Amino acid sequence: MLAHLRKMGKIIIAVATSEIAATLLQGERTAHSRLHIPLRPTASTLCKIKKQTDLAELIRRASAIVWDEAPMANRYAFESVSKSFQDIMENQIAFGGKTMGFGGDFRQVLPVVKRGSKAEQIVASISRSTFWHRLKIIHLQQNMRSAQDIEFSQFLLRIGDGLQQTVSHDFIKLSDSIIIPWEGEQSIQMLIDSVFPNMINHVNDENYMVNRAIITPKYVDVDNINQMLILKFPGVEKEYTSWDSVEDDNHNLFQEEFLNSLSPSGLPPHKIILKVGSPIMLLRNVVPELGLCNGARLICRGLGRNFIDAEIITGPYKCTRFFLHRMPLKSEDNSGLPFELTRRQFLIRLSFALTINKAQGQTIPNIAIFLRNHVFSQGQLYVALSRRVSQHSTKFLVKDGNLQHRSGVLTRNVVFKDVLLPTRE
Structure with a gap:
């Protein structure tokens, strides 16, 4: 659909809720990255798009916006985009009158509402948005993955x-x-061997790594499986530890060992063990316009003392190499901690296993x-x-x-x- 419309000379903005889904689109970008959606949108938030910027002009010229994996996003993300488009287009029509194409499957994972009830999850769905009644629903009939079964x-x-x-x-x-x-x-070893057979013969093979994964619901199991696999992975290991601190802790009330033991949602682990050739995944947007987005999968090509030489192994930026450095990240307000933790670490996790x-x-x-x-x-x-x-x-x-x-x-x-x-x- 994108290729057909662009061949007709139309400008189409293509985004996806997750970076994994975005890698399937030409010019991959997540919706949050491309449209500057707030990290925690509410009923009153707007996207951070100024009317005089190049992005605002691109939106004015675009014939349509295609948004894949839409049911994963919170309804307030769509309503923030709609209000921002209305401001840019200077009208009160939903999404400023732009044609919107949403793709997704309501059978899959819906928006995550931390500690939310079933009712709160339903309220957060796109189907409860103010513009839902304006949408025309088209059902796809064929499962392309399982077409042979x-x-x-x-x-x-x-x-x-x-x-x-x-x-x-x-x-x-x-x-x-x-x-x-x-x-x-x-x-567990049988499971690992079934997915990653003859791993010793495929070091630095990006095709071998990108076509294999173990998936599980919780990060605690993801980390455990990744640790088992990195120990089996051939090569010399390199350990990277974080620098953790609490703002305004002038009396050192929180010991460093205690801070190192914490694993708040959204932050990388305190200790990361890597080897050359091991697969990793970015946890935050670093340089979205160059493919370094949240969820991007990379492979380690070199391990320095304070940098990681990494190569993207998915999407249109495949084979592009970057130097990754430690960056400071702060824990979220809803992390459950009574203080704000700042962790300076590489924004990555091993990606043998994924959630x-x-x-x-x-x-x-x-x-x-x-x-x-x-x-x-x-x-x-x-x-x-x-x-x-x-x-x-x-x-x-x-x-x-x-x-x-x-x-x-x-x-x-x-x-x-x-x-x-x-x-x-």
Whole structure:
């Protein structure tokens, strides 16, 4: 669609809610980066776009704006953009009269509302926006990932629509064909070997790294799996530690060891262990116009004392190399800390493993899904299963032999302790 409209000489602005989804678009940019949307939009916020800037002129000349993975974004992000466009175009029509094309799947992960109830998550959805009644909905009918496996495609739709057969307490019973028995802790190594076989022979191979990942709901499991993999990865390791401080702590009330032990959401870990050839992911926008956006995947080409030589391995800026440096980041207001933590560290994480939310929007040919406990929502389960192209390459490894999985919101009624979903080559 973008290519067709641009061939006609029209100016189309293409953005996506996540950087992973943005890498599929020409001139990749996230919506927050391109449209300067506030990090925490509210009903009264506006985008930081001045009417005299080049961006405002680009918006005036654009024939349409295409926004992929729209259901992931908070409704107030769209309303902030709409009000800003009205100001730029000097009218009161929704989005200033610009044609908007939103892409996405409501079966997937919806906006994250920290500690929010189901009702608050629904209220944050784009379907509750003031302009929703103006939209014309067009349904896509074909699953391109699973085009060769109709049975698996229909299974995914039943999961997403909540129509899959369930048992007690709204748990989904998985097919025996994708279940393998739990054989102890060595099963984690089996999962790793199934996704990253012969890793020693693929050091510095960006195609090998970008086509493989282990996905899981929580960052604590992401970090644990990444640590296991970096130890198996060949080469000499380099350790980078952060400098942590608390503003106005003149009496040193908070010991450095205590600050180092904290892992607030949105901040990189205190200790990062890397090796040349290991894959990493950016955690914040650094230079968006050059491809260094939140979620961008890179590979380490060199490790200095105070810099990392990294190469982008996805999107139109693939093969572009940059020097990354430590940067100061502050903890968010809703981090749960009674103070503001400042951490000076490289804005990266290892990306052998990703969270399910980060994986949304991409196809990963070789993937495994690790579930220590059940997922937070039905949308996460749907996203996790739909990263693969068929059920024949997906297996569950269940510790207690239980073949059930919950489709609703996380509760304390956990049926099983450990679930692994490895794949085969």
